[in-house]
Structures are given as C-alpha cells and as structure tokens.
Amino acid sequence: MRLPKFEYFEAETLQEAVSLLSKHKGKARGLAGGTDLLPKIKRRVTEAQVLVNLQGITGLRSISEEGGVLKIGALTTLGEMEESPLLKGNLSALAEAALAVGTVQLRNMATLGGNLCQDTRCLYYDHSHLFGQPVWEKCFKRGGEVCHLIKKGKKCFAVYSGDVAPVLLALGARVRVIGSAGERLLDLSEIYSGRGEQAYTLSPEELIAEIHVPKLSPSSYGAYVKYRERGSIDFPIVGAAAYFTVDKDLIKNASIWLTSVGSAPVEAVKAEAVLRGAKISADLIEEAARQAHQEIAPFPNHGYSVWYLKEMVNVFVKRACIKVWEDAKGGQA
Ligand SMILES: Cc1cc2nc3c(=O)[nH]c(=O)nc-3n(C[C@H](O)[C@H](O)[C@H](O)COP(=O)(O)OP(=O)(O)OC[C@H]3O[C@@H](n4cnc5c(N)ncnc54)[C@H](O)[C@@H]3O)c2cc1C
Ligand code: SF4
Secondary structure (H helix, E strand, O other), X not given: OOOOOOEEEEOOOHHHHHHHHHHOOOOEEEEOOOOOHHHHHXXXXXXXXXXXXXXXXXXXXXXXXXXXXXXXXXXXXXXXXXXXXXXXHHHHHHHHHHHOOOOHHHHHHOEXXXXXXXXXXXXXXXXXXXXXXXXXXXXXXXXXXXXXXXXXXXXXXXXXXXXXXXXXXXXXXXXXXXEOOEEEXXXXXXXXXXXXXXXXXXXXXXXXXXXXXXXXXXXXXXXXXXXXXXXXXXXXXXXXXXXXXXXXXXXXXXXXXXXXXXXOOEEOHHHHHHHOOOEOOHXXXXXXXXXXXXXXXXXXXXXXXXXXXXXXXXHHHHHHHHHHHHHHHHHHO
C-alpha cells in the first residue's frame, strides 16, 4: 500500500511548525514518529495533503526535573521513557505504560506527543479505504450520518486506546501547548473531547510541546496494567492506571483512569471515592473494582461484548489496585 502524494516540510522550530500548520489549516498534519499517522494515511483512513515533520525541532526530546516537576518533551520516544532513570521508583508506572505500547521497533520511533494524540480506533473504520468504498455508507467519522458499530447510534463510538495517557492523568499531568495565538498550559484531560470522530480539543495548528507531571508525594505509589490479545504487539482491550497516596494503611488519595473504554480516557470516580480515606484491604479493593464495573460503560469496539468488557474493567482495576497496594507495602516496610 503506497502513501498518496503530499507536500512535505521539515520544521526546525515549534513556531515554524505552527505557522506551517496554520498556513495549510485543515489540510496539514504534524508528523512525529509517524507510527500512527502514516499507516492511517496509507490506508486512506486519514487524509493529509501536507505533512510537517516535527523531528527536527530541538529541545523537545528530553526528560528532566525542575523544582520537583517532571518535564517530558513531546518528541521523547517511548523507548527513551522506558529507560529513563527519572521514571523509576514511584514514577515507574509511566515507564511501564510506555513499555506496554506495541513493539520495540514502534517504541523506538513512537513519541509521547503522538501517543497522547493518536487517532481513535474503530473495528469498522480502521481498514483500507482504498477498496470497498462506497460499500460502507459514510459514517460519522467521515462526515456521514450513520454508525456501523452501533446501528442506531447518534455519534461515533471509536475508542481512544493510548497506553500512556491514563497514567499521566492519574498523576495529574498538564500539557504545554503552542499555537498561533501563543502558549497555553492545560490539564491533560482538557485535550480530549470525548468525541470519537474528532477526539481532540486542540486546534489544527496547535502542538503539544511538553508534558508536566507535578511533584509526587514520596508516599504515592502507582501501577498500569493492560489487557490485550497478543502480549507482543496489541493495543489495549482495557488498560487501567491507579495511583494512591498512603499513610501506612490509610489511602489519603486515589486516582484511577482507564483507556480503551471510550472515545477519551475515562476516570473511575466512584471507585476512587470508595478508596479515598479508607483503610486498604482486599475487600476494599474488591468493592472499588465492583464500583468501576458499575460506573464504566465501555464501547464494544474491539469485537467484545459490553458485558465482557465490563468484567475486564473489574478485573484490571482490581489488578492495578493490588499492584499499588503491594508496592506501598514494600515501600513502607
Ligand atoms: C502495529 C501497531 C501497534 C500499536 N500498538 C499500540 C499500543 O499498544 N498502545 C498505544 O498506545 N499505541 C499503539 N500504537 C499506536 C502508535 O504507535 C502510538 O500511539 C505512538 O505513540 C504514536 O506516536 P507517533 O510519534 O508515532 O505519532 P504520529 O503517528 O507521528 O502522530 C499521531 C498523531 O498525533 C499527532 N501529533 C504528534 N505529535 C504531536 C504533538 N507534539 N502535538 C500535537 N499532536 C501531535 C499527529 O499529527 C497525528 O495526528 C500502535 C501502532 C501500530 C502501527
Ligand atoms: S464507531 Fe465511529 S468510526 Fe466506527 S462506524 Fe461508528 S461512526 Fe464510524
């Protein structure tokens, strides 16, 4: 499958990238590792007449700590995250999430910015659009009026499947975004629209420059667990991230985020409420996982039923919490 013709630019600065994206608004895309974008363009799932390569921009490929805030440049690869000495100890869940993405070849190219902004996925939509068109009537994601997945659906149910976002969200991360109107610092959750057909709130010329993770209490512990079909390569069917701040066996704060259950990462707020302020125990974790099972309504976009996906939410929230508990016990011993 060949790439269609496109105009190609190599930006040397963020400002240059932003002005190129702005000049070709609606037709241009920023290209980072290309592991999500290029296969989609090849399959004609995504259209781009102009590609602006971001890889030449200096200063966006590092992991550093300033005043307790961890700063990760958007062009940092997932492979670099896996190996960073700064993503150890109670930040190792971030490295684990990076390691859970695809294969080693993908992680050597794939960037954090691209991972956070990857397109939402759909069983019906993510096939070559070179053949079979117009067998499928255009669905919401292509500007049509139907959804093939949920027959009477009034919106797109494509799922966001990034592995790293749930961990960053559980950590309360913020993103520094650069656009033609200047710079903004947003909560990471604000970049997700929750709409499968247009998953991001950023305007077409805006780029993420940096991800900021606020200072973490030494008594915070986290985990990321992922359920997938093939351990060697697959996107998550369900991914669960959990972070607890503890005082001995008391949970002072809890944050639980899931991926691959909706068009944006989803917070399990009722499960968090069960955990917050309570004494940690196996029964408590069971109850939190039960709450997550009740509150999360996964989109059946993996070929699995909603019933089964809800069961997996229960299992993987439980696993994430148990992992955090074990780490907390080890850390306080
Ligand atoms: C076989 C296969 C398996 C995969 N498995 C997984 C998996 O298990 N888990 C997972 O999470 N992902 C998976 N992916 C998807 C993809 O590899 C990752 O999401 C990767 O991190 C994307 O990063 P990239 O740098 O290659 O992004 P690109 O493909 O370059 O870009 C992706 C999108 O993000 C936008 N973008 C890139 N950088 C920025 C920025 N700084 N600011 C704003 N927008 C930006 C681009 O314009 C584009 O729309 C898989 C892909 C393949 C092909
Ligand atoms: S879920 Fe979205 S992409 Fe998939 S068929 Fe429905 S509208 Fe199209």
